[in-house]
Amino acid sequence: MTDRTPEPGNGYALALSPQELARYQIMAAQAREDEAAEWAAAGVVPGARVADVGCGPAAIAVTLAAAVTPAGTVHAVDRDPAALALGRQVVAGAETGNVVLSEGSAEASGLPAGSYDTVMMRHVLAHNGGREQAIVDHLATLAKPGGWVYLLDIEASAIRLVGDPPAVAALVELDDRYRSFHAAKGNDLSVGLRLAGLLRAAGLTSVHQRGWYSIIDPPPGLRPPAWAAVPAMTAAGLVDADDVARWEKAFTELDAAVERPTMFVPVFSARAQRPAR
16 A cells, blocks of 8 residues: 655655554555445456555555455565565465565566556555656556556545544644645645546556545544654654654544544545557
């Protein structure tokens, strides 16, 4: 689900943790519910061969594996060895035998060209500003003739956190800081709006795009992506100890609140097909 590219000024900023893994797994379960029809239309069906590029800790990979059983396979790729190590634990815990993990980047996955029924990338392009087209161009080479590329990303400027507790205001501030952090790095947190254009520019056809709000009632203990980026934002000089203490206090208050806040996240997917020979 992520390409963890540790490059100066343009790396993946979300530190892995048990909280982050829990968030990935919640997202994977919701993705299967929200996107089942889109996945099937993009070739994620029993027997399919699927590439998951920028897989992070493999939460989506094991979900895809269940969708392509019994004869299908999922080849999941990430650049970060730590993400792959955690992904192997997730795959082992899921007791699935049809997921293969390997190291590779979003632009140079190391996967064989023209080999996959579906090539999927999720929540990666927003973290790779300036490289989006090169990444999608590479994904297009991995699909077999007639195969599909499936992209998913967000439009972060329209995310809303709604709730009565005063702590919500502090977390809105955290989210604003997170968007400023990405803007300074040249990342486009609204890249979900550009997915169809990226696919067309890669020479793919039969483009179909869809958008919806993912409505999340975060359980106590769950933390948003902005919280996982606090170490990177601190290193960049955008966050200090007082900020962290204020946000920690807000999370503690929310975890204890009887009335939970609701998060509304605008999500966009687009699929397109490699022309058949």
